[in-house]
Amino acid sequence: MLPAPPAGRDLRLDFFRGLSLWFIFLDHVPSNIVAWFTVRNYGFCDASEVFVFISGYTAAFVYGHVMKERGFVIGAARILKRAWQIYVAFVFLLVFYFAEIAYVSSHFSNPLYTEEFGIFDFFQKPDVVLIEALILRFLPANVDVLPLYIALMTFFPPVLWLMLRQPNLTLLFSVVFYFVAKTLDWNLMLYPYDHSWFFNPFAWQLLFVIGAWCGLGGARRVAPILNSPPVIALCVLYLVFAAPLQLSWLFPSVSGRMPGWLMILPLDKTGLSGWRLFHFLALAALVIYYVPFDAKFLRSNWARPLILCGEHSLEIFCLGVFLSFSAHFVLTEISSLIAMQVAVSLAGIALMVTVAALMTWYKDIERRGGKPPPSATQEGYRGVTAS
Amino acid sequence: MRMLSVALSLVLLAAGAARAEPNSCDVPDNLVETFARLPRVGLSVKRDHKLEIVVLSAAPKLSGEASSLKSYPYYLESELRERLKGTDVHVFAQSEPRKTILEIARDLPRLLSERQPVLVIWQTGTVEAMRGIDPDGYGRALDSSVAALQNGGADVVLINQQFSPRTDFMFDGGPYTENMRWVSQTRDIPLFNRYEVMKYWGETGAFDLTALKNDGTYEKVHRCIGRLIADLVMRAASLSGNVER
Numbered sequence: 199m200l201p202a203p204p205a206g207r208d209l210r211l212d213f214f215r216g217l218s219l220w221f222i223f224l225d226h227v228p229s230n231i232v233a234w235f236t237v238r239n240y241g242f243c244d245a246s247e248v249f250v251f252i253s254g255y256t257a258a259f260v261y262g263h264v265m266k267e268r269g270f271v272i273g274a275a276r277i278l279k280r281a282w283q284i285y286v287a288f289v290f291l292l293v294f295y296f297a298e299i300a301y302v303s304s305h306f307s308n309p310l311y312t313e314e315f316g317i318f319d320f321f322q323k324p325d326v327v328l329i330e331a332l333i334l335r336f337l338p339a340n341v342d343v344l345p346l347y348i349a350l351m352t353f354f355p356p357v358l359w360l361m362l363r364q365p366n367l368t369l370l371f372s373v374v375f376y377f378v379a380k381t382l383d384w385n386l387m388l389y390p391y392d393h394s395w396f397f398n399p400f401a402w403q404l405l406f407v408i409g410a411w412c413g414l415g416g417a418r419r420v421a422p423i424l425n426s427p428p429v430i431a432l433c434v435l436y437l438v439f440a441a442p443l444q445l446s447w448l449f450p451s452v453s454g455r456m457p458g459w460l461m462i463l464p465l466d467k468t469g470l471s472g473w474r475l476f477h478f479l480a481l482a483a484l485v486i487y488y489v490p491f492d493a494k495f496l497r498s499n500w501a502r503p504l505i506l507c508g509e510h511s512l513e514i515f516c517l518g519v520f521l522s523f524s525a526h527f528v529l530t531e532i533s534s535l536i537a538m539q540v541a542v543s544l545a546g547i548a549l550m551v552t553v554a555a556l557m558t559w560y561k562d563i564e565r566r567g568g569k570p571p572p573s574a575t576q577e578g579y580r581g582v583t584a585s
Numbered sequence: 586m587r588m589l590s591v592a593l594s595l596v597l598l599a600a601g602a603a604r605a606e607p608n609s610c611d612v613p614d615n616l617v618e619t620f621a622r623l624p625r626v627g628l629s630v631k632r633d634h635k636l637e638i639v640v641l642s643a644a645p646k647l648s649g650e651a652s653s654l655k656s657y658p659y660y661l662e663s664e665l666r667e668r669l670k671g672t673d674v675h676v677f678a679q680s681e682p683r684k685t686i687l688e689i690a691r692d693l694p695r696l697l698s699e700r701q702p703v704l705v706i707w708q709t710g711t712v713e714a715m716r717g718i719d720p721d722g723y724g725r726a727l728d729s730s731v732a733a734l735q736n737g738g739a740d741v742v743l744i745n746q747q748f749s750p751r752t753d754f755m756f757d758g759g760p761y762t763e764n765m766r767w768v769s770q771t772r773d774i775p776l777f778n779r780y781e782v783m784k785y786w787g788e789t790g791a792f793d794l795t796a797l798k799n800d801g802t803y804e805k806v807h808r809c810i811g812r813l814i815a816d817l818v819m820r821a822a823s824l825s826g827n828v829e830r
Binding site: 226228229298299302305306307308309310311312313314316317337338339340385388391393394396447449456461463464466467468469522523526529530531534535536 | 645712716719720721747750754756766771784788799803806
């Protein structure tokens with residue numbers, strides 16, 4: 199029996215964050231047939247947008263209350279502590295990544311992959327690579343949303359300070375910054391080729407700040423506009439426009455016949471293209487409209503696994519990346535048949551749910567074991583944690 | 586819940602059905618079909634009875650024991666010679682080891698004047714994916730390079746990264762292939778999706794692509810790739826060869 203969710207918590211956040219964590223895991227298992235089910239095939243945005251937005255939302259909600267009640271310094275300290283935890287998680291995953299690369303590079307000499315051996319060039323100078331990785335200048339594929347999260351959290355205290363006083367002005371700054379960064383091609387550079395971050399933090403900050411703005415009451419303020427029939431119709435239209443376009447991209451025989459003016463794909467993910475951003479916002483508006491705060495299914499048994507994963511998002515994200523490495527290992531060492539892809543995908547999700555359930559169970563035990571329940575000023579304010 | 590189980594059983598059904606003969610080059614048509622045309626190739630074969638092809642790639646040359654292995658440009662040439670009797674077919678493999686698109690683009694004018702190809706088969710995207718170059722910028726550079734080749738009198742076929750199961754998690758070629766597809770559609774040139782083709786072979790058991798050491802798969806895979814590219818060239822240039830398969 200899975201533990202029940204605490205009362206009064208906005209389960210939609212956990213539910214959709216859990217869903218995005220499942221999708222991120224499925225998309226990260228290389229050439230996995232089950233990834234057909236994930237959101238990225240049916241629209242412009244993918245699970246990364248959901249993850250960043252909800253992270254911004256909960257960060258503002260939780261640390262906003264801390265900052266309001268206990269002051270800027272305590273609030274900032276909490277946020278930086280969280281950034282540090284994410285950094286440690288990132289380093290943890292890095293170790294697994296390096297271990298797998300080291301294993302492959304020392305056993306691998308199949309001439310079929312001579313060109314791909316280039317990836318091992320990075321490890322000619324392990325001392326340099328390790329240092330560069332620790333200062334976030336060497337980012338392996340698949341973990342790069344964590345460095346983004348670290349960067350966003352590190353600079354969040356002043357943003358949150360301003361947002362508690364001038365939410366709309368902060369949002370405006372963020373929008374302006376997004377456009378300036380895009381116009382001037384700002385991005386952080388990486389070792390060793392002076393290429394840039396896959397998730398450009400100067401662009402993706404916008405989605406995080408929009409999330410934060412919504413988390414501090416912005417969503418309520420614009421609710422009358424968002425729920426108006428023309429806006430809802432517009433959102434539906436946009437999703438209806440995006441879905442076949444994105445799907446056609448999977449079938450060259452269809453997209454090959456498309457007129458040139460419809461050739462807007464592929465969309466820029468690094469710089470968070472406007473098409474992607476608006477696709478996510480339309481999706482979010484519809485979810486808020488059709489899934490009320492107290493929707494029944496959120497408390498049903500089949501929603502529990504997702505909500506449990508969403509409650510422990512950092513841990514489950516890391517577990518997901520680790521599991522995707524392991525799934526890849528199984529697929530290359532044992533079998534890559536489609537049935538195996540389905541099996542490792544299901545096993546991975548089952549493991550994510552089990553670990554999340556154990557963590558919730560343990561947290562409950564700890565809490566009952568003498569410690570008082572978290573007060574309104576603690577991280578567990580109204581049951582929402584920033585994890 | 587019902588939806589999920591229906592979907593799952595569909596997937597499992599597909600999984601059971603997909604089984605291939607060992608060492609078979611066969612792939613479903615949708616993996617190799619193209620709507621683009623190669624008009625310069627067609628003209629050169631029909632009018633001048635010659636076909637000058639350059640295969641351009643950033644792959645390093647094979648070394649040691651592997652250096653005697655034959656690669657797909659070799660097989661492409663022998664396939665085309667067999668099919669186009671009476672046509673003087675040359676395939677020249679131009680390797681620019683570990684160079685990115687920006688470095689290769691600089692050399693294109695020289696390549697055009699020295700070799701005067703009517704067809705450039707360009708294998709690209711792997712080095713860029715390994716180095717994490719901005720996919721959007723890659724797409725723009727590829728677009729202008731393809732335009733330069735076309736203006737220089739050559740048709741172009743793009744080839745994306747291969748399916749390399751052991752290094753698949755280390756870098757993501759997806760965004761680069763997507764940009765190649767965008768270029769192939771806006772410039773109306775064929776894209777040979779080597780990744781999907783090889784993935785199909787791996788998943789159906791036609792070839793074991795996971796071997797750590799040289800197990801003889803190299804030449805078998807390259808022979809199949811050479812043959813499939815020859816098919817693609819014949820079709821896109823509307824050529825009917827002496828040998829029909």
